[in-house]
Amino acid sequence: MPRKSRLKKKVSKKSTKKIVKKRRHVKKSISFAKNKNAFVGLIVLVAIVAWFLFIPNESNISKTSNSDADAVLDLYVMSQCPYGAQAESEAIKAVERLGEDVALNIYYIVNSQGVRFNSLHGQPEVDENIRQLCIKENQPELLYDYLLCFNENYGAGESQYNSCASQVGIDTSKVDSCINDEGTELLRASEAETNKVGASSSPTIYLNKQPYAGGRSEMDFAREICSKLNYEIEGCSDIPKPVSFELIVLTSDDCTSCDTTQILSVSKQLFPGVRFRTVQADSDEGQQLIAEHQLVYLPSYIFDSKVTETSTWNTNTQIVAAFKESGSGFRLRDETTGATWFISEEKRADSYAKIGVVKGDNKPQIDFFIMSYCPYGNQAEEAIEPAYQELKNKADFKPHYVIYSNYGSGYPEFCMDEENKICSMHGIQELNQDIREACTAKYYGMDEWFSFALAMNNQCSDQNADTCWVNVAESLDLDTEQISSCEKNEGYELMSADKELGDILGVRGSPSIFVDGDKYSGSRTANGYLGSLCVAFENAPIECEGKIQEPTRQAVPSGACG
Template identity: 25%
Template sequence: MELYVMSKCPYCAQLMEELGPLLEDLRDHVDFRVGFVGSEVEGKLSAMHGETEVAGNLLEICMQRLHGHALPSFLRCMGRNLRAIPEGWESCATAAGADVKAVRDCAGGDEGWRLLRDSYRESSARMVRGSPTLFIGGVQYQGNRSRDSLLRKICGAGASRAPQCQDLAPIPRVRAVILSDRRCADCRAGYWRSLLERTFENLDLTELDYGDPDGKALHTAAGKPLLPAVVLDASVDAFAKGSTFPFKDRLQEQGNYRVLAMGSKFDPTAEICDNGIDDNGDRKADCRDPTCRNSISCRPEKPGELSLFLMSQCPFAARAMETLPEVLKATGVREVRLHFVVSVDHDGQMRSLHGPEELAEDRRMACVQKNTPAKSLAYASCRMRNPRDPVWEPCATEAGLNSVTVASCADGAEGERLLREDAKLGSQLGIQASPTWFANNRYPFNGIQAQDVITKYCAHNQKRAACRAFVPKVERENP
């Protein structure tokens, strides 16, 4: 077995909680080793999660080199506090029975560097890009990551003599329906089909369309979820006992059904705002329907306006903010309104990709923009120079703000309301990526580099004097 990881990858930590105990049980029947996903540029090793992850990678590959038998235990221990890596690794090494000094010397010396460099090169040669990537018997494993599923695969790949392989439980049958709508251009059933087939080994899968009577009836019985949705019956409960799979905690119980509509946006009962049809029967088609007010196709055009949807701890948004002064100078735009990419879960809780700390910063930025708009970009730009720094007050001072006033808004009802308004707006507009720009209140586009942002903004503002130099010229032949 070969497992390619990043030491600070949360999905690797989840997998090792299932795989680690299994490897310890099968240690006499399985040859297990770890490789690492990263890059080498001009002799410098790097990793997705930064220098601390490189340090964690070095420790883990040295643990494998010196104490391979203790590696699963060490990986599980390290994975329980990913943010702290590499801090505290000594206690994990001691608990695994390793020689702390030997591991430290290896990780801090030439041997560790060579081991990690060679591992990066190996993962690149095998075209491994994601973490975790698991090979069992030389074949990439893409199935369910529960203990039982992993055990069945390992037993079938050559470990059949292990005692654990002798009395395998039967695979529970799971019945599922992918419910979609042919009117929805973005409702891609293929993604859900692939996810279900990877998750459930014994799957009875059908697909229904909302426009058909059976599809409409199931939609009502399942609580009218947004589409596309996966609707499972109670057979999934037997599989879920003792199993871990990616969306286990996202299933919503609706009577006899378990419903998954993670990230879905399409309401089949609502008005579609650009198809020329009265979809919801209120005799008001498209933009005449009040529910379409905030859809992209119905938003009033406001020439010259520029706004930016972002996540306050997103590294790509931080790079976009660095280029903002150049964008403003080139286009003549005087202000940029910020919005925040957040979502509201089925339980009514707001979620953000980078966790609670990002939500807290989103609220602060939203409050500053609402109450002191002239200082909004100064504060946001300062914070996004080091977005993970939990100490925000110096940036408030730098922007000329009262930190007590900012905290009072952000920690209270006003901060919550402002962020929920952005969550609703982002959902209506289908905003998921950070950063996403909006030109003229109407035209979304993506961009990080200043020249790219300027060109795309000016494409919608060709009459703006500052944009004339950036509008592409159309070449033609003169007869």
């Protein structure tokens, strides 16, 4: 039988029905973890925003999904990605709930190089991808049971496979035979489907060939599918329609950092019935809202009280931590949205003065807050460096470090002082490296800072930085004795200054970037950073007339540490 026909057979109505029927016989024998859709405040918003940024163009979508089903859900995942595993389990529950009118396809995000595959979570993830494809190929009626079991402890890899295979009754000899005979080709075919949509973030989701922008709980999937089908199939009879309510977005045309796109996208995903209305801060209604809700920053997101009637609010209770009661409804906390633009002109001017920004001097300033071993911060450093090389002293480039108080287990594992005032997310060696880099900027300048920081990214880690840095510094002709002296005698003062500045700007994660005092929300690319600086010039230099080459680096999914 041709391969295409065989794959189609696995997602046909008959096959889907077999899977659902089999699930009813075996699900009582399996102990599944409780639903873990704990969307927690800022973590929820950052995670979903990061995913949303990777939604590809619908014009490249594969046309090979089952055409017999009324709705087809396509998931592109990494088998050991927490977000992918969670979405996969919830999608399976929704598809089973709705029955044979809905088909589910699962594809895997990998990169092939010759006969080998690379995956973000390493070879164990590649191996698990192949095992799952082999179960789908030869024992499809057990696939959903297996995935729901495996996803409870996806990080355990092969040991979890062995445990779940035993629980659900999988013939492992068939899986082994498939791995040896056709497993590689199955994964290669899956990769081809993934490449057609350009999926690089797990999960990437499509519903009926359209990018899916809904929530990821069982009910979210079910509601979105039923909405697509106008609630006309039998399985939708007990699916409630989304609660309709208004969200007021208070913003200002003068606020260059007030990009509301991502928060509104997340809100629509979490609350499908939401209606948006934008109000300008300088309007009569805007002034009334500012007074009523005692607002300090823009943008602000004010929710009608009916938000409390939604499924998300009541089934993901920890989402409430992202909100505060305000007026007759609720609004998202500023620390959740990252709002930092002062409504008051006086406070805004005072903020600019504290961070050293001088408006109108034709010398824009970029302040970038990082952690020396946050992969997202490292990516930002590597993208800002070409912009620095292009502009040099025509703009001010100022690196800073993200400092917390009372983090983790405190001193001495995460903090440099017994009072736990100066701490770093990835431990004391990261904090020490932050200090050494700050010392390099102070005593040498930005040329040497970029050379040292980027070399440390490539050659050392948060596990060995305290010893590894010496050879790196010496290779760059930096005075290790001077840096060590600065680290010992000035480190606390340098990091305290960064924490104070970060607190003024509302910094909570790495990277956090500000151009002329306004939060940067553009693309994390060399040309994105250069373009933002060039816009901030009163009279842009000739270097702003073209594009620069992007750095070559291993891709890191969009996100933040913190």
